[in-house]
Amino acid sequence: MSKTAISPTTPFLSIRNLAKNFGAFRALHDIDLDIHRGEFVCFLGPSGCGKTTLLRAVAGLDLQDSGTIHMGGRDVSHASPSERDFGIVFQSYALFPNLTVADNVGYGLVNRRRSRDEIARRVDELLALVGLPDQGKKYPVQLSGGQQQRVALARALATSPELLLLDEPLSALDAKVRLRLRDEMRSLQQRLGVTTIMVTHDQEEALAMADRIVVMRDGAVEQVGSPEEIYRRPATPFVADFVGHMTFMDAIVTGPGKVRVDELDLVVANAAPFAIGTPVRLAMRPEEVRTRGIGAETPNRFEATIGDLAFLGSFCRAHLEPTGSRATRIAADFSTNAMRDLGIVPGQVRAVAFPPEALHVFAGDGR
Amino acid sequence: MSDLAQPLPMTDTPVKVAPLRISERHVAGALILALCAVLVLIIALPLWALLSKSLEDTQGKFVGLANFVSYATTPSLFYSLLNSLLVASATTLIVVPLAFLYAYALRRSCIPAKGAFYAAAMIPVFAPSLLSGLALIYLFGNQGILKSLMMGTSLYGPVGIVAAEALYSFPHAMLILVTALALSDGRLREAADAMGTSRWRIFRTITLPGARYGVISAIFVVFTLVITDFGIPKVIGGQFSVLATDAYRQVVGQQNFPMGAVVGIILLVPAVLAFFVDRVVQRRQSAMLSARAVPYVPRPDRRRDLALLGFVSLVALAIVGPYAIAFWGSFVKYWPYNLSLTLSNYDFAQVEPDGWGTYANSLMLASLTAVIGTALIFTGAYLIEKVKLFPRLRAFAQFLAMLPMAVPGLVLGLGYVFFYNAGWNPLGFLYGTLTILVINTVAHFYTVGHITALTSLKQLDGEFESVSASLKVPFWSTFRRVTAPICLPAILDIAVYVFVNALTTVSAVIFLYGADTKLASIAIVHMDEAGAMASAAGMASIIMVTAIAVKLLHVGLDQLVFGRLQQWRQR
Numbered sequence: 001m002s003k004t005a006i007s008p009t010t011p012f013l014s015i016r017n018l019a020k021n022f023g024a025f026r027a028l029h030d031i032d033l034d035i036h037r038g039e040f041v042c043f044l045g046p047s048g049c050g051k052t053t054l055l056r057a058v059a060g061l062d063l064q065d066s067g068t069i070h071m072g073g074r075d076v077s078h079a080s081p082s083e084r085d086f087g088i089v090f091q092s093y094a095l096f097p098n099l100t101v102a103d104n105v106g107y108g109l110v111n112r113r114r115s116r117d118e119i120a121r122r123v124d125e126l127l128a129l130v131g132l133p134d135q136g137k138k139y140p141v142q143l144s145g146g147q148q149q150r151v152a153l154a155r156a157l158a159t160s161p162e163l164l165l166l167d168e169p170l171s172a173l174d175a176k177v178r179l180r181l182r183d184e185m186r187s188l189q190q191r192l193g194v195t196t197i198m199v200t201h202d203q204e205e206a207l208a209m210a211d212r213i214v215v216m217r218d219g220a221v222e223q224v225g226s227p228e229e230i231y232r233r234p235a236t237p238f239v240a241d242f243v244g245h246m247t248f249m250d251a252i253v254t255g256p257g258k259v260r261v262d263e264l265d266l267v268v269a270n271a272a273p274f275a276i277g278t279p280v281r282l283a284m285r286p287e288e289v290r291t292r293g294i295g296a297e298t299p300n301r302f303e304a305t306i307g308d309l310a311f312l313g314s315f316c317r318a319h320l321e322p323t324g325s326r327a328t329r330i331a332a333d334f335s336t337n338a339m340r341d342l343g344i345v346p347g348q349v350r351a352v353a354f355p356p357e358a359l360h361v362f363a364g365d366g367r
Numbered sequence: 368m369s370d371l372a373q374p375l376p377m378t379d380t381p382v383k384v385a386p387l388r389i390s391e392r393h394v395a396g397a398l399i400l401a402l403c404a405v406l407v408l409i410i411a412l413p414l415w416a417l418l419s420k421s422l423e424d425t426q427g428k429f430v431g432l433a434n435f436v437s438y439a440t441t442p443s444l445f446y447s448l449l450n451s452l453l454v455a456s457a458t459t460l461i462v463v464p465l466a467f468l469y470a471y472a473l474r475r476s477c478i479p480a481k482g483a484f485y486a487a488a489m490i491p492v493f494a495p496s497l498l499s500g501l502a503l504i505y506l507f508g509n510q511g512i513l514k515s516l517m518m519g520t521s522l523y524g525p526v527g528i529v530a531a532e533a534l535y536s537f538p539h540a541m542l543i544l545v546t547a548l549a550l551s552d553g554r555l556r557e558a559a560d561a562m563g564t565s566r567w568r569i570f571r572t573i574t575l576p577g578a579r580y581g582v583i584s585a586i587f588v589v590f591t592l593v594i595t596d597f598g599i600p601k602v603i604g605g606q607f608s609v610l611a612t613d614a615y616r617q618v619v620g621q622q623n624f625p626m627g628a629v630v631g632i633i634l635l636v637p638a639v640l641a642f643f644v645d646r647v648v649q650r651r652q653s654a655m656l657s658a659r660a661v662p663y664v665p666r667p668d669r670r671r672d673l674a675l676l677g678f679v680s681l682v683a684l685a686i687v688g689p690y691a692i693a694f695w696g697s698f699v700k701y702w703p704y705n706l707s708l709t710l711s712n713y714d715f716a717q718v719e720p721d722g723w724g725t726y727a728n729s730l731m732l733a734s735l736t737a738v739i740g741t742a743l744i745f746t747g748a749y750l751i752e753k754v755k756l757f758p759r760l761r762a763f764a765q766f767l768a769m770l771p772m773a774v775p776g777l778v779l780g781l782g783y784v785f786f787y788n789a790g791w792n793p794l795g796f797l798y799g800t801l802t803i804l805v806i807n808t809v810a811h812f813y814t815v816g817h818i819t820a821l822t823s824l825k826q827l828d829g830e831f832e833s834v835s836a837s838l839k840v841p842f843w844s845t846f847r848r849v850t851a852p853i854c855l856p857a858i859l860d861i862a863v864y865v866f867v868n869a870l871t872t873v874s875a876v877i878f879l880y881g882a883d884t885k886l887a888s889i890a891i892v893h894m895d896e897a898g899a900m901a902s903a904a905g906m907a908s909i910i911m912v913t914a915i916a917v918k919l920l921h922v923g924l925d926q927l928v929f930g931r932l933q934q935w936r937q938r
Contacts, residue, residue, distance in 0.1 A: 081833065082837075
């Protein structure tokens with residue numbers, strides 16, 4: 001892929017000011033996005049957020065109303081799909097049912113002036129690559145869902161496209177198959193180094209697979225960042241809530257780096273520029289609630305009653321009621337180890353603490 | 368990062384961009400444009416000619432609604448409108464309840480031999496409509512073997528028309544109702560049973576409401592079929608004139624084209640109404656049944672099953688009987704006095720100058736229509752459904768493709784006369800040729816084939832075209848390698864439907880045939896007019912046998928296609 005003259009800092013895919021409406025519905029607006037060569041990018045968001053519309057605009061399957069798309073330095077804003085260079089995999093597999101697996105994989109090779117032997121060799125290579133050697137003679141209907149999606153992947157990669165587009169490729173599969181194929185697709189992508197965009201509504205999938213995640217909401221980009229950034233430093237309450245679990249609390253700013261929730265005075269590490277007396281929203285991940293090694297010096301220490309406990313396998317989710325504050329309930333995850341070591345049971349009153357660096361402060365108006 | 372990653376282990380460097388000599392967009396645009404042009408030529412312009420002709424006098428001068436006024440004030444013409452309404456209403460009242468019960472027996476009971484009863488009720492579809500008229504004449508006409516049962520009432524008139532139309536329209540109503548009754552959620556019945564609901568109440572509160580859209584649809588379809596049918600009133604109507612025979616008389620007999628056009632437009636009204644009712648009904652019907660519904664499976668109930676079996680047997684006999692009698696009659700020397708058998712009635716040249724040639728013409732027309740029509744209809748449906756370019760043009764083509772459903776054959780035939788026979792039309796040389804018969808027949812039966820094609824195309828994964836585009840395979844390759852092979856059963860369905868209808872139709876082509884393109888179905892009308900009823904029945908029987916044979920061939924071919932040629936369907 002080094003044969004192109006573009007410098008490594010130039011993005012491979014560059015989207016500017018993209019917008020699209022379906023009637024009065026704003027499907028996409030103000031989309032600016034750069035994707036670099038070899039990156040694995042996930043478009044993540046709830047249904048109707050515009051992630052599939054954006055993917056189809058990149059593919060040229062549904063053209064945008066305005067804005068530009070550059071691919072490999074070339075303006076493809078108005079190019080038809082066949083004038084762009086990409087392979088695509090759909091949730092429905094979209095395999096041709098009347099063609100064998102081998103014919104499906106070789107479908108894009110046939111009219112590229114390749115000899116029959118060459119095509120057959122390439123098809124074998126690809127089938128081996130996706131872990132389906134010797135399945136070429138079967139018809140799609142004879143394969144399982146996971147196998148069919150591998151064939152679709154092989155077909156999309158057959159013409160060695162510069163860009164691989166995955167439209168919810170794992171959503172139609174069983175949980176177990178989904179996990180396995182997820183890892184395989186990720187390692188395959190890393191081995192081939194093909195620039196990849198995947199659309200998904202599954203945050204876990206996005207966190208596990210992507211180099212970068214583009215979180216979308218109501219047709220706009222909400223946040224772009226690495227999985228860790230998105231998880232640790234959500235830019236908005238929406239991202240905080242959509243990716244992972246988050247407890248939200250209403251609070252008032254009482255000083256620089258200080259907020260109050262009901263009767264609790266808390267210190268926050270990431271001091272936000274809010275004036276004293278401003279109502280804000282405080283957010284906190286359940287797994288960040290501390291209950292071990294709390295001393296008198298520990299900041300944000302308080303007593304809380306353990307409410308109901310839900311057993312979730314490797315951990316338990318508890319609801320905490322801070323003493324003296326009936327209104328606020330805080331979700332806290334305790335590992336099975338902690339549960340056993342500390343003997344946590346419902347109704348118990350325990351000392352817990354919020355680490356100041358784990359508290360996120362957002363403006364009070366919901367954004 | 369880009370330098371670290373290796374591309375696939377390649378056998379050679381890939382060809383990055385396949386050379387696209389012709390842009391797909393241009394090809395798609397040209398094809399859609401061509402489709403629109405064809406549909407305008409074979410559907411829109413003839414209809415426009417009919418509409419404008421109704422507003423002109425015989426000299427071609429614009430006279431506004433004067434023709435309609437003179438129609439309404441001419442008693443003889445106005446009475447045929449009333450006659451038509453009477454006959455169509457009476458037939459509808461008789462056929463729909465019978466067809467409902469028949470369909471109910473086939474869908475909701477455990478009577479034996481459902482397949483045979485279904486087939487028996489379908490027989491009228493395979494014969495020209497006027498064969499049912501001829502059959503009734505054999506039974507109850509002046510020389511009928513059961514004439515005494517008429518107790519002095521004349522068959523030739525409203526009684527005969529209603530009876531024959533009932534026979535002819537029965538399968539159309541039954542088909543709709545069988546489909547409507549197939550759509551039912553078995554869990555509703557189970558819930559009602561669990562609450563101890565009486566059978567009559569279940570019928571009233573679950574079965575009937577569930578099928579109500581089908582009933583409405585059937586009512587309109589039967590009414591339209593009857594009011595626009597030409598063959599039956601022609602052979603059995605006697606002096607009782609109806610709209611369809613009036614249109615024929617005005618145009619062919621009196622050369623009064625404007626008045627013919629007026630009658631045509633009046634005939635258009637119920638058909639257009641039926642069309643829109645059907646559209647609404649279809650939408651409601653599909654919305655009624657959720658994807659989670661469990662189909663109802665009837666359980667045996669001795670008393671109900673026996674009663675229904677008796678009813679179904681009677682109806683089946685009443686349908687098959689007359690056709691069998693007509694078939695027999697065509698071999699009889701001199702009905703009813705000399706019942707010995709002969710083949711002389713099949714020596715058509717004795718009564719019809721073109722003789723068996725008309726049958727050859729019919730076969731030619733049906734084959735050409737099936738091949739050309741199916742190719743046009745399926746490709747057209749593909750362009751409309753799957754090519755995502757030029758949305759306005761495609762919407763226009765879709766509108767034109769749905770139009771023939773709302774246009775009775777007789778009306779379309781009139782439109783063709785006015786359009787292709789007009790002095791200014793450079794296509795006038797087509798008039799009287801086999802070509803115009805083929806074009807007209809394709810247009811006449813376009814919509815049903817179009818809907819079949821659309822339904823089957825909609826079942827395909829919507830992303831086939833996207834995948835092909837990403838692989839730089841042009842859409843016509845995917846059409847040839849994937850879409851058409853998968854839709855082969857639907858393509859066969861369309862071809863057989865068009866073939867059978869081209870064989871049996873009279874209404875449109877009766878205005879269009881020429882000296883050497885006379886069709887068998889038209890020869891039947893003429894032989895009957897000449898008093899050679901046995902020969903008319905003989906020719907009608909030949910058509911019926913041919914149509915049934917083609918249908919059986921289709922069933923066999925379907926099994927072959929599903930079984931051996933399309934192994935990919937099996938797991």
